[in-house]
Amino acid sequence: MGCCNSKTGGESAANRISRWRSTGIVAFRDCKLKTFPSEVLELDGSVRTLDLTHNKIVDVPLEISKLINMQRLVLADNLIERLPMNLGKLQSLKVLTLDNNRITTLPDELGLLVRLERLSISGNLLACFPETIGSLRNLLLLNVSNNKLKSLPESIGSCFNLEELQANGNSIEDLPSSICSLVNLKSLCLNNNNVHQIPHNLLRDCKALQNVSLHGNPISMDQFQQMDGFQEFEARRKKKFDKQIDSNVMIGSTGLDEGVDL
Incomplete structure (x- = not known):
């Protein structure tokens, strides 16, 4: 499920995005990301679960509100200091995990x-x-x-x-x-x-x-x-x-x- 592994395995960007759209699950665990992965935001309503656990992300972009069908958002173990004001637009969200940040x-x-x-x-x-x-x-x-x-x-x-x-x-x-x-x-x-x-x-x-x-x-x-x-x-x-x-x-x-x- 982690995208880091799929990159090292040679999976193309197109195949990766296709898989995300079909499963609705996007995971970037332990990938040393410093910024929010922009390609995820292009998936719009396809994302059901987004897991960015244990990275070095500081900011969550306003554009996250485009993921209107997301039900599970996991941002634990990052460096996040604040959440975007339009977070409330994620009306389908059932699980929100923000443990161990700087909020x-x-x-x-x-x-x-x-x-x-x-x-x-x-x-x-x-x-x-x-x-x-x-x-x-x-x-x-x-x-x-x-x-x-x-x-x-x-x-x-x-x-x-x-x-x-x-x-x-x-x-x-x-x-x-x-x-x-x-x-x-x-x-x-x-x-x-x-x-x-x-x-x-x-x-x-x-x-x-x-x-x-x-x-x-x-x-x-x-x-x-x-x-x-x-x-x-x-x-x-x-x-x-x-x-x-x-x-x-x-x-x-x-x-x-x-x-x-x-």
């Missing part, structure tokens, strides 16, 4: 990606998140770990289908009260932040919640256990792991170690 801000147009299901932007330099994220009603997974966030936007409570929220390794102090509206949330990971309390009705209202991980925060186990709905949460958590063990699912040594530090 400091996200455009408000992110909220126009209404079909987005998975957004991962860990290992960047984000200090804040746009309120427009609340428009991502189909979002299932949000990973903002290892950034510089001090808070999460109040609008996150409108991401009604969110099942997994990973925000480890930030500087988050408080959670927005709207997070209690995430009735489908199953996993909340906030390790190594500055969280000293969480909304008191989180465990009561988020009835699907099975995993809360708060290691490396000022909050105490006593505070956590005294929250409304703790017993019901604990029952769901235990049932989840009992099911995994009964199914012979292999789990690591920390697999059963959830909650907060003692």
Whole structure:
């Protein structure tokens, strides 16, 4: 799938483009690219998946908006500092992976990606998140770990289908009260932040919640256990792991170690 290999194998540019058009998959992994591959932009609506993982790309061109049928965009492990303002034109996008870049801000147009299901932007330099994220009603997974966030936007409570929220390794102090509206949330990971309390009705209202991980925060186990709905949460958590063990699912040594530090 990687185009670097096909070039060394003697594949002509015409054959390569023909293959891209027929499969809808374009991959330039580990190709040491410094600029966005311009030939991809000529494919317009043919591209379904674009993977540019582990290159040295700094800028994403405005012309990326021409790839209107793209469903999966993977730009992890590059040197990207910002995203184009017209990113919201990629209306078919379901997966957006931006891990390990140098992104400091996200455009408000992110909220126009209404079909987005998975957004991962860990290992960047984000200090804040746009309120427009609340428009991502189909979002299932949000990973903002290892950034510089001090808070999460109040609008996150409108991401009604969110099942997994990973925000480890930030500087988050408080959670927005709207997070209690995430009735489908199953996993909340906030390790190594500055969280000293969480909304008191989180465990009561988020009835699907099975995993809360708060290691490396000022909050105490006593505070956590005294929250409304703790017993019901604990029952769901235990049932989840009992099911995994009964199914012979292999789990690591920390697999059963959830909650907060003692």
